[in-house]
Amino acid sequence: MRRSAVLLSASLLTLPGCAGSVDGAGPAGSSASDGSSAATVSPEVATAVDAGVVSYREYVLEQARQTREASAVFTDAVRAGELEAARAAYAPSRVGWERIEPVAGLVEELDGKLDARVDDFEGVEDPDFTGWHRLEFLLFERGTTEGGAPLADQLDADLATLERELAEVDITALDVATGATELVEEVSRGKITGEEDRYAHTDLWDFAANIEGAVAAVERLRPALEAQDPQLLADVEAGLAEVQAGLGPYALPEGGYASYETLTEQDRRRLSAQLAALAEDLSRVPGALGLE
Template sequence: MRSFRPRALGTVAAALSVGLLAAACGGSGNSGAAPGGEQQTEVKVALSDQGCAPAPASVAAGPVTFTVTNAGTAKVTEAELQSNGRILGEKENITEGLNGNFALRLDPGTYTMYCPGAAQDTSTFTVTGGGAAPAAPADTSLAKATQDYHDYVVSEVAALVPATKAFDDAVRAGDIPKAESLFAPARTHYESIEPVAESFGDLDPDIDARVNDVDDPAQWTGFHRIEKALWEDKSLAGMTPMADKLDADVATLQKNVATATYQPAQLANGASDLLDEVSTSKVTGEEDRYSHTDLWDFAANIAGARKAFELLQPALAAKDPQLAQQLEARFTDVTSGLAKYQQGNAYVDYSTVPQDQRRQLADAVNALAEPLSQVSGKVV
C-alpha cells in the first residue's frame, strides 16, 4: 500500500509487526560492487518532519542503492523515487529507529524523491551522464527473469479482470452471498502483483484503499469499500457505481501492465514490498477487517514474492548459492505454516486464529524477510 494513505495501526498491529519490520527493513546500505564489478553508489535518505532530501542529490548513471533511515519522525515513514508519475522504487513503514534500502539501475535524467507527510514532501534527484546507464553484463537468466515476470503480471491481471467483473456483477445484482463468496478469490490476483499496481499513481488507492487510508471517506472506492457494505452494512444499496468504477480501474491496470518493463532489482524490491504488506496488515488482521479473509491476501502476497524470487533464483544461485538455498527453505517454511489454515481451496476466517498462532506466522515471515532484503543488491 502507498503510505500517502496513512495506516493507523493499533496496539495489536504494532506488537505483531515491530520485530518483523526491523528485519524486513534492515540492511547494510553500504556501497559495493554490483554484478560484474560495477561500483554501486549509495544515496542516503533521512526521513524527517521537514522532508527527505537525498544525499548526494546528484549521482552518475548506473546502479544506485538508496538507504532510508528514520531518526525520529512519526509523520514520515516512506520514501519513493518517482519518474514521470511512476514509482520506480520505494521503502515503506520506516518508523522511528528503523532503516531500509532499495536498489535500482538509473539512466541519466531528473527524478523526484517523495516522502508523504513531510512539510516539503518532494526533492529533486539528478542522475548525470551522456547516455544510458552502463549496461549490466549480459546475463540471459536475468533478462529472462524480467520478461517472465512481465508475462506473470499480465497473466495475473488477465485473471483479475473477469474475476472482478463476476464479483461486481453480483454486487450490481444485490446478491450478497454470491458477492461475499467471490470477494477473496478475486483479490488474490491483485494481491500477488500489488507492488506493480502501486507504481501507477492513484490506481492502487482507488482499487484497494481502506477507510483510514483516505482523507475524505466520501471519496473511498474499491474492494474494501464494497467489503464494508457486504459484511458490516449488510446492504449493497448505492454500491453499483462502486462496482462500475472498480471494473474500470482494473481495466486501466490491465492496460498499464501490458507495456510495463522491469529491472531485475525491481523484482527483488517488489518481493520485499509484498512481505512488508504481510507484516503491516495481513498478519495483524487490519487488511480485511470486515470479511476476515486476510489469509487469502497473505497467501497471495507470499505467492507473488516467491514468483519473483524463483525467476531470479538462477542468477542468484550463481552469485550467492547459500543465500538462494536459505531463501528457498524459508519460503517453504512460510507456505507450510499457511497450509495449516487451508480448508479445501479456501482459508479459515482469520478472526478465529489465536494471537500466538499469528505470532508464529509473523516469525516465519520475519525469518524470510531479512535474507530476501539482500537480493536487490545482488542483481541490480
C-alpha cells in the same frame, strides 16, 4: 512454497514495455548507495536475470487479466443484489492483485482507488473511498448490496484501466527484486494484524497471495541467484517453505483460507517472526547480485 530469491541485472532491458535501464543501478561491482560494495555479476548471471524479468512481466500481465475476470464475478453479484454470492466472490477477486501488488502500485493513480482502506479517508461515506474495501464495508459490515452498483461499475472500469496501463509500464530488474521483499514485508508489518480485510476477515487469502507473488518473482530469477549465491537461495527457499507450512492448517479443502479470526495468537507470532526473517533474507538479494 519452497523456492528462491529475487534479483537484479547489471545489464539493461530494451524489450517493449520493459525498462531501458535500472533506476539507480550502476555497473556490476560498483559501490552501492549506502557505501557498501555491490557484488560483481558475470554476463551469464545478468542474462539470466534479464530473461527472468521478461518472464515476470508476462506473469504480471496474466495476473492483471485474471484479476479483472475474477472481479467481474464479484461485481456482477453486487449489481444483481446477491449478497452471499458477492461475499463469497470478494476474496477470490483480490488474489491476482495481491500477487502483483508492488508492480501494480506503479500505476499510482489507481492504487488508492482500488485498494485503499478507510483510514486514508475522512470516513466510509467519503466519495473518494472506492474500490474493494468500500464494497467490503458495504457487504460485510452493513450486510447489503444496496448502493453498491456504482462502486462495482467503477471497480470494473479501474481494473480494466490497470490492465491496459500495466502493459505499458516499465518493469526493471530492481522492481522484481524489491517487489518480492515488499510483498513479504507487507504481510509482516500489516496484514498479519488483520487490518487489511477488517470487515470480511479474509486476510489470509491476501496473505497467501502475497507470498505466492513473491514466489513467482523468485522462481523466474532463480537461475541467477543459484549461480551467484546458492546459500542465500537456500535461506530464502527455507523461509518460503516455513511460511507456507504455517498457512497450511488454515487452507480450506474447497480452496481459499479460513477466517483470519481462526488464526491463533501463537501462530500469528510464529508467522510474524518467520516473515521478518524471510524479508531480511530477500533484502540481501540485490547486493548479492550487484544491484544498488
